[in-house]
Amino acid sequence: MELAAYQTLRDSQDGHWWFVGRRRFVAQLIKRFVPLPTDARVLEAGCGYGGNLAMLGQLGDVQAFEFDDDARAYAAMLLGRSVAYGRLPDAIGFENDRFDLIAMLDVLEHIDDDVASLRSLGDRLAPGGAVLLTVPAVPWLWSDHDVLHQHKRRYTRALLVERLHEAGFEVAGIGYFNTLLFPLALAQRLLARLLGGNADHSAPAESLNAVLTAIFSLEGKFLDRVPFPIGLSLFAVARNRRA
Helix, strand or coil: CCCHHHHHHHHHCCCCCHHHHHHHHHHHHHHCCCCCCCEEEEEEEEECCCCCCHHHCEEEEEEEEEHHHHCCCCCCCCCCCEEEEECCEEEEECCCCCEEEEECCCCCCCCCCCHHHHHHHHCCEEEEEEEEEEEEHHHHCCCHHHHCCCCCCCHHHHHHHHHHCCCCCEEEEEEECCCCCCHHHHHHHHHHHHHHHCCCCCCCHHHHHCCCCCCCCHHHHCCCCCCCCCCCCCEEEECCCCC
């Protein structure tokens, strides 16, 4: 990821509607799909600047790895203890550890070999444990945002299921999210293609940011109702396939 994009993550992860809304949605996903023991062991794969660690830490003992030195140091400051160096797919450490939940939030799309990365995480799951991941969706939405963040791909639902199966997982839950704001995002990206210009990744005005956060946060309430037919992102919860 380019330095400017990484700095945006650090500066906006606490308040930007996208990060706040995604954390709330992920918390609902965990409640819905991943029943955890009271002493759960949780790992965040590719934690960046650590914006999710407080939320994940409410679930049990949380550990994390990250390859970027600056991000890892900042995340360790937030966590209050060290964050391990790790690079997917084959240098993530924790060979002798097993986790009840591994969260990989908007990381898989940055990696060339996504299947090998998923397989490495599967090797670190405790019996009955789950991987929860989010990725950008809808390949035809590819834009300068993806270029800036050095994405390798945007996923379709079918592609994500295929990669999980190749890595030895069974899918416990999958679906689109960030759907309520999809029309707005679509209009914005189509306009950018017509008029040109660079992506603006800064937080909007405080009042608008609050509205967008509230809209995004509503989506967690629909998990047990009607699945969304499309969205800016996909989630998946997967467990190792039984022999």
